[in-house]
Amino acid sequence: MIEIIPNYHPMLVHFTIALITTSLVMFILSFVLSPWDKIKQECLITSRWCLWLGAIATVFTVIAGFHAYFTVAHDSVSHEVMKIHRNLALITMIFILFSATWSVLLFFKKKSQVWVQLILLFAMFSLLVITGWFGAELVYRYGVGVQSLPETSDKGHKHSNDIKLQPSLESHHGLK
Numbered sequence: 001m002i003e004i005i006p007n008y009h010p011m012l013v014h015f016t017i018a019l020i021t022t023s024l025v026m027f028i029l030s031f032v033l034s035p036w037d038k039i040k041q042e043c044l045i046t047s048r049w050c051l052w053l054g055a056i057a058t059v060f061t062v063i064a065g066f067h068a069y070f071t072v073a074h075d076s077v078s079h080e081v082m083k084i085h086r087n088l089a090l091i092t093m094i095f096i097l098f099s100a101t102w103s104v105l106l107f108f109k110k111k112s113q114v115w116v117q118l119i120l121l122f123a124m125f126s127l128l129v130i131t132g133w134f135g136a137e138l139v140y141r142y143g144v145g146v147q148s149l150p151e152t153s154d155k156g157h158k159h160s161n162d163i164k165l166q167p168s169l170e171s172h173h174g175l176k
Contacts, residue, residue: 007072007145009064013135016061019054020096020128023047024121031118048103051121055100062093068145078142085134092127099124 005011023046030043069086099120106112138144 007064007068009061009068010139010145012057012061012064013132015057016054016096017128017132019050019057020121020124023050023054024125026050027118027121047121048107051096051100051103055096058093058096062089065089072145074138074142074144078138078144081134081138081142082144085131085138088127088131088134092124092131095120095127096124 026043026047030040030047033039033043065086069082074082099117102120103117106117139146
């Protein structure tokens with residue numbers, strides 16, 4: 001593993017996010033572009049492929065997430081958030097795998113259930129956003145999986161701007 005990266009989960013998760021989001025956007029575009037049948041069909045094909053590839057990426061993302069869950073240093077407070085993130089990720093993965101499998105079956109049966117697929121895509125995206133929120137909390141609020149910041153001081157380090165730091169940054173930088 002690359003030394004600066006404690007695990008592969010942060011890299012893989014962005015494939016899941018991008019592919020599922022693109023699947024939803026392309027599916028919505030197929031509605032907007034419905035008067036142009038050729039473009040509509042291309043959007044639907046892209047949506048399907050992104051969903052299917054997103055499902056595969058999700059499996060690897062969750063595996064890497066479990067590796068991170070058991071190996072990345074964390075405290076008891078962040079552990080509680082990690083459990084919520086893990087549980088939401090499992091629910092999200094099951095939902096994505098179900099939707100992708102259902103989509104494959106419909107494809108081979110040459111059937112389409114547009115409204116059901118749209119609802120499934122919105123639900124998947126919503127679960128992905130909520131799960132991602134807790135993942136971001138782990139990194140940005142609790143610092144899980146990141147290297148420590150260097151010590152800061154005002155000696156020989158001046159900025160010429162008048163930007164006021166957020167209260168949390170003021171205390172971190174010893175400016176309060």
